[in-house]
Amino acid sequence: MSGANGETDHLGPADDGLRAGQPVAPYFDAVLAYGLRGSGRFHVPGHKGGLGADPALRHALGERAFALDVPQDIHGIDLGPSPTPFEQAEALAARAHGARRTFFLTNGATQGNHALTLALAPMGARVVAQRNSHTSIVDGLVLSGGVPTFVPPEVDDALGMAHGVTPDRLRAALEQGVGQGPGFRAAFVVSPTYYGLCADVAGLAEVAHAAGVPLVVDQSWGPHFGFHPDLPKSALQLGADAVLTSTHKIAGSLTQSAMLHVGHSGRIDPGQLARVLRLLRSTSPSSLLMASLDAARRQLAVHGEALLHETLAAVHRTRAKLATTPGVAVLGPELVGRPGIADWDPLRIVLDVRATGRSGYQVAEALRAAYDGNVELATAATVVLVVGVAESAVALERVAGDLDETVKRIALTGDDGLGPVVRPPAAPPAETVVPPREAFLGAAERVPVEEAVGRVSCESIAGYPPGIPALLPGERVSAEVLAYLRAIRDGGARLHGASDPELRTIHVLRAD
Numbered sequence: 001m002s003g004a005n006g007e008t009d010h011l012g013p014a015d016d017g018l019r020a021g022q023p024v025a026p027y028f029d030a031v032l033a034y035g036l037r038g039s040g041r042f043h044v045p046g047h048k049g050g051l052g053a054d055p056a057l058r059h060a061l062g063e064r065a066f067a068l069d070v071p072q073d074i075h076g077i078d079l080g081p082s083p084t085p086f087e088q089a090e091a092l093a094a095r096a097h098g099a100r101r102t103f104f105l106t107n108g109a110t111q112g113n114h115a116l117t118l119a120l121a122p123m124g125a126r127v128v129a130q131r132n133s134h135t136s137i138v139d140g141l142v143l144s145g146g147v148p149t150f151v152p153p154e155v156d157d158a159l160g161m162a163h164g165v166t167p168d169r170l171r172a173a174l175e176q177g178v179g180q181g182p183g184f185r186a187a188f189v190v191s192p193t194y195y196g197l198c199a200d201v202a203g204l205a206e207v208a209h210a211a212g213v214p215l216v217v218d219q220s221w222g223p224h225f226g227f228h229p230d231l232p233k234s235a236l237q238l239g240a241d242a243v244l245t246s247t248h249k250i251a252g253s254l255t256q257s258a259m260l261h262v263g264h265s266g267r268i269d270p271g272q273l274a275r276v277l278r279l280l281r282s283t284s285p286s287s288l289l290m291a292s293l294d295a296a297r298r299q300l301a302v303h304g305e306a307l308l309h310e311t312l313a314a315v316h317r318t319r320a321k322l323a324t325t326p327g328v329a330v331l332g333p334e335l336v337g338r339p340g341i342a343d344w345d346p347l348r349i350v351l352d353v354r355a356t357g358r359s360g361y362q363v364a365e366a367l368r369a370a371y372d373g374n375v376e377l378a379t380a381a382t383v384v385l386v387v388g389v390a391e392s393a394v395a396l397e398r399v400a401g402d403l404d405e406t407v408k409r410i411a412l413t414g415d416d417g418l419g420p421v422v423r424p425p426a427a428p429p430a431e432t433v434v435p436p437r438e439a440f441l442g443a444a445e446r447v448p449v450e451e452a453v454g455r456v457s458c459e460s461i462a463g464y465p466p467g468i469p470a471l472l473p474g475e476r477v478s479a480e481v482l483a484y485l486r487a488i489r490d491g492g493a494r495l496h497g498a499s500d501p502e503l504r505t506i507h508v509l510r511a512d
Ligand SMILES: Cc1ncc(COP(=O)(O)O)c(C=O)c1O
Pocket: 107, 108, 109, 110, 111, 133, 134, 136, 190, 194, 218, 220, 221, 246, 256, 257, 258
């Protein structure tokens, strides 16, 4: 495949020709060579390749981890003739993902959202953003001063699950900008969701482009998309202009490492992103994190399809086993076609446990207590397992058996006189009064929550899991949102971002 401008397109599974060049990992190799050849290390970090580190820590992490922990600006790694090994590594990642430019991130996809909002939503600029975006989008708008118009996702009330934004809803939101001063600068959406359900990205791109704005897709949960024919296509393949992949979430890199990809459309200037990333980046980014991205890219590009082939086969066996557990429904392909759902990711095993008479929180806790099985997410209605690109088939088989036993042991039947789990209400719609930056950085006071109704929130509060903000800085506090937050807290969720996790008090903008 070849992109419109002659640059390479995405490294799809059938593109053996494009695998050429991918078996190397230039940055990782350069760090490895420097770390192990005994170079004079008269620079940071102070552990000097491990000798200066606490012996127990050195023993636990291994000497080699310290040897490879090197600073920025080392000749032959990221200094010297261009392209340096670091530049080569980012270029190889761009080629593998079908991007014009890829940036390695060492503060997660969070850093990517901060960069994208700073670059595309500067002070006063208007953007459309999915209301249930990850908190890093609104945090980025606090940093940048951009002004969001929120577009609601589709919501499944019965499952308490938010899906993607539909093209129609995006169009309606973008039309609000027409004739109201300067138009929107960009549209930010999420696909896939925490539940692995994908939005109609091609349709969203068409709508955004027709309105003259770039489409940014937070594909944090889909770094593996496009690397196997049975997986969803990546958002870049479907026409997005910039895409985030949280490589550490599903592929093989270290926690906190992620990538930001800019597409070939020319709607987003990589130079502008490079400028804001300099602002957000430590001057001492971790070589271990970046080397892990280089190596994870190699693994995904070269062996991803084969690894995924085996993992998908194991996932299908696990899903089939779990489908026989009484009271458990394994969600997935049957949801495709509902509003906001155009595809699904088999690497997320989503269990609807309502018919067990137990909540997802209870099932997850019982699994943990009995089998030390720890899941990614539990909600009132669901339990969600995250599967990695190269998951252990044995581990998958075991968790299916453990879950089966757990559910059979704790399920409440009709004879127990208890109906299905009472689910919390859906988050009520919120009214935005001032931009997030003004509320977050404005003069605040802490008040008892009862007195906060009608005031403007300075806090971003999300029930975690699943981490969808119910209240954002700049939104009016309503009695309904407080009731919702109390209900999900009582159901077992933590109130992420709340200055008082018990929700007795809250920061609001001072009235004077
Ligand atoms: C949709 C989405 N975007 C961004 C992030 C942030 O990713 P990271 O933890 O890599 O910073 C998350 C984290 O869960 C997420 O779910």
